[in-house]
Amino acid sequence: xxxxxxxxxxxxxxxxxxxxxxxxxxxxxxxxxxxxxxxxxxxxxxxxxxxxxxxxxxxxxxxxxxxxxxxxxxxxxxxxxxxxxxxxxxxxxxxxxxxxxxxxxxxxxxxxxxxxxxxxxxxxxxxxxxxxxxxx
Amino acid sequence: xxxxxxxxxxxxxxxxxxxxxxxxxxxxxxxxxxxxxxxxxxxxxxxxxxxxxxxxxxxxxxxxxxxxxxxxxxxxxxxxxxxxxxxxxxxxxxxxxxxxxxxxxxxxxxxxxxxxxxxxxxxxxxxxxxxxxxxxxxxxxxxxxxxxxxxxxxxxxxxxxxxxxxxxxxxxxxxxxxxxxxxxxxxxxxxxxxxxxxxxxxxxxxxxxxxxxxxxxxxxxxxxxxxxxxxxxxxxxxxxxxxxxxxxxxxxxxxxxxxxxxxxxxxxxxxxxxxxxxxxxxxxxxxxxxxxxxxxxxxxxxxxxxxxxxxxxxxxxxxxxxxxxxxxxxxxxxxxxxxxxxxxxxxxxxxxxxxxxxxxxxxxxxxxxxxxxxxxxxxxxxxxxxxxxxxxxxxxxxxxxxxxxxxxxxxxxxxxxxxxxxxxxxx
Numbered sequence: 001x002x003x004x005x006x007x008x009x010x011x012x013x014x015x016x017x018x019x020x021x022x023x024x025x026x027x028x029x030x031x032x033x034x035x036x037x038x039x040x041x042x043x044x045x046x047x048x049x050x051x052x053x054x055x056x057x058x059x060x061x062x063x064x065x066x067x068x069x070x071x072x073x074x075x076x077x078x079x080x081x082x083x084x085x086x087x088x089x090x091x092x093x094x095x096x097x098x099x100x101x102x103x104x105x106x107x108x109x110x111x112x113x114x115x116x117x118x119x120x121x122x123x124x125x126x127x128x129x130x131x132x133x134x135x136x
Numbered sequence: 137x138x139x140x141x142x143x144x145x146x147x148x149x150x151x152x153x154x155x156x157x158x159x160x161x162x163x164x165x166x167x168x169x170x171x172x173x174x175x176x177x178x179x180x181x182x183x184x185x186x187x188x189x190x191x192x193x194x195x196x197x198x199x200x201x202x203x204x205x206x207x208x209x210x211x212x213x214x215x216x217x218x219x220x221x222x223x224x225x226x227x228x229x230x231x232x233x234x235x236x237x238x239x240x241x242x243x244x245x246x247x248x249x250x251x252x253x254x255x256x257x258x259x260x261x262x263x264x265x266x267x268x269x270x271x272x273x274x275x276x277x278x279x280x281x282x283x284x285x286x287x288x289x290x291x292x293x294x295x296x297x298x299x300x301x302x303x304x305x306x307x308x309x310x311x312x313x314x315x316x317x318x319x320x321x322x323x324x325x326x327x328x329x330x331x332x333x334x335x336x337x338x339x340x341x342x343x344x345x346x347x348x349x350x351x352x353x354x355x356x357x358x359x360x361x362x363x364x365x366x367x368x369x370x371x372x373x374x375x376x377x378x379x380x381x382x383x384x385x386x387x388x389x390x391x392x393x394x395x396x397x398x399x400x401x402x403x404x405x406x407x408x409x410x411x412x413x414x415x416x417x418x419x420x421x422x423x424x425x426x427x428x429x430x431x432x433x434x435x436x437x438x439x440x441x442x443x444x445x446x447x448x449x450x451x452x453x454x455x456x457x458x459x460x461x462x463x464x465x466x467x468x469x470x471x472x473x474x475x476x477x478x479x480x481x482x483x484x485x486x487x488x489x490x491x492x493x494x495x496x497x498x499x500x501x502x503x504x505x506x507x508x509x510x511x512x513x514x515x516x517x518x519x520x521x522x523x524x525x526x527x528x529x530x531x532x533x534x535x536x537x538x539x540x541x542x543x544x545x546x547x548x549x550x551x552x553x554x555x556x557x558x559x560x561x562x563x
Binding site for chain 2: 006011015016027030034039041044053054056063067074075078084107110114117121124135
């Protein structure tokens with residue numbers, strides 16, 4: 001893993017260098033002619049009235065929160081998805097639990113995950129009914 | 137000197153990595169340039185006009201006749217044009233964020249390819265005087281990354297940062313609205329995309345891209361075994377790459393270009409190249425996750441350790457042909473579908489794609505548990521056929537149910553003509 005980390009970092013560095021290099025080349029060769037109109041914000045020919053950093057619709061905020069909730073829940077499912085058939089996965093854990101005398105089985109894990117997904121679905125329905133996804 | 141030895145070994149590992157990075161970055165940038173030409177030619181073909189076919193090799197500089205070559209010089213000419221354009225920053229922007237945004241989006245779009253294989257592998261190159269230690273050369277910059285899928289998913293969501301930073305830093309109302317809208321779109325479609333990937337990960341039992349491809353050798357492609365997941369993933373990939381019918385981020389007619397209204401010259405080029413790279417990434421992912429990579433079902437060729445040149449080249453050709461066809465599909469869709477309206481786009485993501493993704497995930501999970509319970513009894517063709525029939529049944533049923541309840545119904549009367557109760561009933 002550590003061996004493959006280095007090429008990834010190298011790649012990221014090269015990608016950054018490429019982006020910076022392209023900008024550098026362009027600022028080296030391009031003309032530089034600033035005019036007052038060019039400095040203004042483009043608003044289809046009107047003179048801009050306010051700064052653009054103003055209030056925005058709260059629905060964007062709601063969507064961002066809903067995204068965070070569902071995305072985190074989704075990420076919790078990835079370990080389970082990988083552990084299903086892995087050598088040190090669910091089967092090994094269940095065997096270990098049985099050895100210790102704890103009542104635990106693969107079916108129980110599956111039911112737990114389904115309950116988790118069910119909660120996700122209930123959350124989705126709740127947000128839907130609350131009008132989070134209403135865009136009118 | 138152990139430290140010296142470690143250092144030397146690392147350096148030896150770095151050289152092939154650097155060569156692959158060079159090939160990949162060069163190849164991707166060239167591919168992006170020429171796919172732009174291909175897209176323009178296809179647009180011309182679909183719209184029954186000629187398209188860019190003049191710029192070829194300018195032999196008239198040396199006193200010969202110019203060579204047109206179907207417009208093959210167009211990308212080079214475009215690139216030169218961008219270099220000689222003014223690199224300018226308006227006065228009203230947040231200068232640092234304004235410059236960082238395009239750099240972030242391009243660097244992230246490129247860095248995804250660190251874990252994505254661009255071919256299977258080459259036989260050992262020792263005979264050509266390149267010491268590879270008798271091992272085959274894997275055509276991926278960072279081979280054997282076990283969390284490859286998570287890495288791809290994480291880096292592809294960094295695109296949102298570029299969009300929102302660009303939109304905010306521009307300090308322009310069009311950019312601001314465009315940035316908000318497109319970041320909401322990108323995050324909304326990340327969920328169905330993640331659910332589509334989750335089904336594949338569950339069936340393959342690994343996040344490693346090479347293992348996911350390997351899992352499609354002894355069974356059907358995941359596009360056939362999980363049609364619903366494939367559908368959800370492809371649609372989400374279109375939205376993530378901001379291609380029509382989901383190209384709301386650009387929305388030339390409404391927002392003058394959305395979050396890159398204030399960008400010009402090379403910075404704009406970085407945004408546009410990143411957008412094209414997202415499409416190429418999406419095509420790679422569709423081919424790797426759902427269309428079997430360089431494999432055909434039940435046709436594997438020799439094991440990886442004794443790969444020969446013939447197999448290596450056939451795999452390269454098969455893989456890249458599949459990717460090319462997916463990209464062409466992307467372009468055909470662009471010129472065939474009208475754009476969604478924003479409310480339709482959001483309700484498609486949350487009210488149709490997300491539930492369908494969940495249904496797909498549950499269906500795949502049930503099938504996987506059943507296969508695990510059956511053990512070796514599930515290792516035959518009958519089981520495979522049953523899985524295919526079951527998943528297609530689920531796909532059709534889910535689609536029919538989604539269409540039946542049709543939450544996409546939209547009343548196009550202006551809002552002032554509706555009573556409050558009517559507005560609420562449309563949620």
